[in-house]
Amino acid sequence: MPGIERCVSEIVTRHGADPSQLLQILIQVQDVIGYLPADCLSLIAEALDLPRARVEGVAGFYSFLHSRPVGRYRILFSDNITDRMLGAPALMQALCSKLWVEPGKLSEDGLVSITTTSCTGMCDQGPAALINGRPVTRLDHRRINEIAELVRQQVPVSAWPAAFFNVEDNIRRRDALLASTAAPGDALRAAIRVGREGWLTEMERSRLRGRGGAGFTTAVKWKACRDADGADKVIVCNADEGEPGTFKDRVLLASHADLVFEGMTLAAWATGAQKGFMYLRGEYRYLLEHLQAVLERRRAAGLLGAGIRGQAGFDFDIDIHLGAGAYVCGEETALLESLEGKRGTPRIRPPFPVTHGYLGRPTVVNNVETLAKTTLVALEGGEAFAATGTAQSTGTKLLSVSGDCAYPGIYEYPFGVSIERVLEDCGASDAQAVQAGGASGVLIAGYEFHRRVAFEDVPTAGAFMVFDSGRDAFEIARNFVDFFAHESCGFCTPCRVGTSLLKGYMDKLASGHGAKPDLADIEWVTRLLKNASHCGLGSSAPNPVIDTLVKFRPTFERRLESLHFEPAFDLDAALATARRITGRDDAAAHLDRKKETQR
């Protein structure tokens, strides 16, 4: 106990006993202790002078924070549909039986726990897992055997073969951004030359729109923030790339971090902000050290800090905050709450972050790719940037291609590229559908492959998951429904309850007990989610179900047992416990439903 006290007090002091650092403090304390026991939460609350319930509320919100002990080896299998298609469930089962542990439970000796987690952003090199927070890619039975042995021998993860943790960039097609040869500081020099006002004018000319999914015009956001009252403005880079099937930000952060940080600095030049945050998803924590080194190098080169590039009054620096496994924090107001050390619950809007953002200060929140793209605007000028792409979607877009194709990876195209073209380039010869934009995006069926990637046609935050003719659209939708039920923050009624109800209906259909009225109920729940939800997570959660019901309805109807009402409650299944206790499995221990209904 004295050890825990010292650890908590050291970590809290390191963060200036600042309550807005609560999430970062919880993450670091857990790093030392392994989990967050009740007495430890009390100590943290006391040290930060916060109500204990508030600390417990935050600790309970994030998937990567644990109130109960977890294994010394904590193995989380990525549960995106692409991982499942590559055989992740069987691999997880194999590892569980080799290590004598049930999924989701802690082994009796406290050595290992194995469960699933939402997409870890390694879809181009799956199946993937996080082992004590570090990504392991390209899992197969051989690698699973090796992992089981390493765990049994209790070899520390730091001593495991480096090849396990190899993460490839897999850049397959470069265009304006990925082919950029700009040196750090070049874009800043160009933007400083035209002055703050001139730079914002270039951004307006570029008509650059946000790459995170919503597609809001970046210059409008910057201008609103610049014109908002308050001198202490903030630039936030949203690196919480949680959308299943998306991994382009991972590659930008790993190999083009300078472009991203330079974009943040360019945003500061336009708005007058002096403080920057990068909110990095917990799954990408392995990039933290590298990103911090880049920041350090930029500070040394005079590209961050006071008087950037010799401009008096151009002061700006960047801190990196870690997320801890909550997809909803990709929503910008939930991200701000999380950045303030709170539960990641989306705020009521208006007011918008550009006027009332981080700690009530005017704040710009931009996606990683959006910020990187601003360097191109600075270097080429707004008009040159707007010359590529389509009328309403200027410039290029990074696509994270995964699923049933020969060459998964990152493809950069000018906006307006057709789905067909991407499929041809990535070697997908037998595609029946593409999920564009991730779980919250659109499912594109074969007859729509002529459609184009652009805000005015098929908008996408970057995910491009290919499904060949052997895949079952129902199972794809079901995977995404599970995802949203797991990731709903639970703030508003329709999303909290609706996502769970949807999961119930999908499970009922999957178990073969579906009836026609269930489809009507599904449509009713999806409508409530769409109309009444508090934020984009809830309103886009039903998209995969709506799309599959419209475009692949037979995959649902095939599963219907009857056209009449079927109860969700399975009487025979309810007797399973009694059968197990009595050791019986004969016919008389089962309910014959046909006979029951004939009676």
Added chain:
Amino acid sequence: MTRRFMFDGQPVAFEDGQTIMEAARAAGHFIPYLCWHPDFPPHGSCKLCIVKVGGRHVSSCALPAKEGMEVESNTPEINAERRALLQMLFVEGNHFCPSCEKSGNCQLQALAYELEMTSARFNHIFPDRPVDASHPDMLLEFNRCIFCELCVRASRDVDKKSVFSLTNRGIHKHLVVSAESGRLGDTDFSRDDLAANICPVGVILRKRVGFAVPIGQRIYDEKPISQVSMEAEK
């Protein structure tokens, strides 16, 4: 000149900064709600107060009124959605009105009558939520919680005790109290706190006063919630 918007086809005057809910209530129009409370800033979680403005659904408790808005509230479409939201609240908890001490005084039950909810429609989730009877004067019956956070807000902002908070997320979200033991008896909660008297449903109950007013003679047994709620406005 007074500014106006249209509420179900009738002009409603509003002042700057007023929300649709506030302006509509001032003009005598009832909009259903559970997490909204006149003494607190809008919360926006229950979504019972959704209305349609220009074809889009918005929370009327949170959205500032604007000149010329056309608001649809008491329509078959919106009321059907509100009814479904109530059904969701009923199936996610364990609500047994006939044996509940709050029956007749419960806003969830009263709204269900108001909006003519006749069945739960969806499958019950039957969560496992143990009762906390550790406090000498008060009882916490978590099975009925609808996550309006009125107790959280009252205890934090008015009582200055922060006794309550929500933890976990999604369907597993639940109320906790500010004690390492997790027991209300180990907090400084008192029966006189605002938080002890603000629960719109039957979670936070006084001990030893069960059924003092017989069921049948309680607030919403006498008058529908649309009437009771609007009387407070006068």
